[in-house]
Amino acid sequence: MNPSSPSSFSACTNADLHSHSKVSDGTLEPEALAARAQANGVELWALTDHDEIGGQQRAMDAALALGISYLTGCEISVSFAGRVVHIVGLGFDHHNEALVAGLRATRGGREARAREMAAGLAQVGIKGAYEGALHYVGNPELISRTHFARFLVEAGHCQDVSEVFRRYLTLGKPGYVEHRWAALRDALAWIHGAGGIAVIAHPGRYDFTPTEEYALFTDFIGHGGRAVEVVTGSHTAAEAAKYTETALEFGLLASRGSDFHSPTESHTDLGKLPDLSGRLTPVWQALDARIQRPS
Incomplete structure (x- = not known):
């Protein structure tokens, strides 16, 4: 420095x-x-x-x-x-x-977590979420809920990111998977x-x-x-x-x-x-x- x-x-x-x-x-x-x-x-x-x-x-x-x-x-x-x-x-x-x-x-384990999130979303009829989220990822090691949220908005499942987190990807909602930090x-x-x-x-x-x-x-x-x-x-x-x-x-x-x-x-x-x-x-x-x- x-x-x-x-x-x-x-x-x-x-x-x-x-x-x-x-x-x-x-x-x-x-x-x-x-x-x-x-x-x-x-x-x-x-x-x-x-x-x-x-x-x-x-x-x-x-x-x-x-x-x-x-x-x-x-x-x-x-x-x-x-x-x-x-x-x-x-x-x-x-x-x-x-x-x-x-x-x-x-960062390790984010990919496995992301695939579990996609599987949870698939169970409620949202297919292809993992591949969709990848389109918004600059660094695949850091795929996160935010990338899934952008996909869900773009695909028309939600109006905006706030709605995503009201309906999905949070504790008790479809697509939520805990990560060990x-x-x-x-x-x-x-x-x-x-x-x-x-x-x-x-x-x-x-x-x-x-x-x-x-x-x-x-x-x-x-x-x-x-x-x-x-x-x-x-x-x-x-x-x-x-x-x-x-x-x-x-x-x-x-x-x-x-x-x-x-x-x-x-x-x-x-x-x-x-x-x-x-x-x-x-x-x-x-x-x-x-x-x-x-x-």
Whole structure:
């Protein structure tokens, strides 16, 4: 990583540290995402593909060429309290062997899971779902529910992706198949071993009880986790306010990211989020030495 000059990034910086490309389940290539980020005024960007860092160099090169500062990123799926929780890693060495191997192991089994999902959909009369989903996959190792959802919409089985997840592919619905994800401690060990900081992604999405959520935060901190997404595309203003207080209560750094996947599917566009509260310490300030800046 290049040494950095004193940070010019504040809590009001237009940082977008959560987005997805076609390398996982987004619809745009990393270069197109970088161009969209620049057009929307993003000053500091991270590509955080699911369980995959294969697009990092492309994203970094494109961002720097466009005058955008860049942090490496990834969103890792972990199992916690019977749910899938997402942990964003930021500012790591994307060539770190343990991280690369850990993510490869996490991706393993997705094809078998996808075929089981297709079989479940076939039982309710939806044929060819596996082959249909593959048309939307940029990386076959990362075939996911999102790709199946796009197929179901395109094939006319549902009006939109939201309807897909109301009718299919979720617990108790046709096509749902559980996947064994990484353990929280392992995901954090990979991120920290590669020099990065771990962030709890969009905590408002998990529907935990207060006791379960407290357990998540305390376990996360116990394994060295240091930050939480406060402002994100799926959080309401009330949730952003709630997790502002949670960050302060637990002494966590705060992150900000749209969770952008697609121009037609995402609730929030790249770089179009409210600012973090000035009461919070942004995660990017702790990662200042890891930020790649345009020359």
